[in-house]
Amino acid sequence: xxDPKAQxxxxxxxxxxxxxxxxxxxxxxxxxxxxxxxxxxxxxxxLKPAFSFALTIRMNKGGDLLVLDxxxxxxxxxxxxxxxxxxKVNANGNWTAFALNAGGTxxxxxxxxPDSFKGILSTFPRYDRLRRFHLPYMGLIQGVAFAxxxx
Numbered sequence: 001x002x003d004p005k006a007q008x009x010x011x012x013x014x015x016x017x018x019x020x021x022x023x024x025x026x027x028x029x030x031x032x033x034x035x036x037x038x039x040x041x042x043x044x045x046x047l048k049p050a051f052s053f054a055l056t057i058r059m060n061k062g063g064d065l066l067v068l069d070x071x072x073x074x075x076x077x078x079x080x081x082x083x084x085x086x087x088k089v090n091a092n093g094n095w096t097a098f099a100l101n102a103g104g105t106x107x108x109x110x111x112x113x114p115d116s117f118k119g120i121l122s123t124f125p126r127y128d129r130l131r132r133f134h135l136p137y138m139g140l141i142q143g144v145a146f147a148x149x150x151x
Contacts, residue, residue: 001039003032010031011056011058014059018038021059022034022036023056023057023067024054030052032046032049032054033082034046035080048082049082051067051071064085074088074089075088089107089124091109092129093111095112096110097110105124106121107123108121108146109144110144118134120132
């Protein structure tokens with residue numbers, strides 16, 4: 001599956017119905033969310049909102065989409081139809097990726113900063129930094145995840 005106008009496909013997520021959502025950035029540098037209904041090329045449609053540079057996309061436990069705009073340094077929540085819900089969280093840094101924990105209460109962000117690459121653990125959706133990780137001698141971090149909890 002592909003968007004013929006995409007220069008970069010950055011991230012993908014899906015819902016329980018098998019619909020795929022991906023962040024893309026076109027040749028002009030504008031970012032979008034593409035949906036592939038039913039996980040098929042024939043279901044391709046571009047959702048309305050535009051971003052300065054769309055990176056990571058995740059789905060929260062309520063079924064809404066969360067999109068990281070690297071230039072605006074913000075995570076924006078959208079419905080599956082692409083309508084903004086009004087919830088925006090400032091990343092307070094140049095994040096390159098993020099992940100939500102299973103409960104949707106914490107966000108882990110990968111930050112590209114001048115002195116090194118860092119990980120940021122914060123509460124969600126209200127940004128309240130809990131911990132900062134310093135990762136010396138690492139290259140650009142392209143993805144982060146929470147480990148599954150086992151009992």
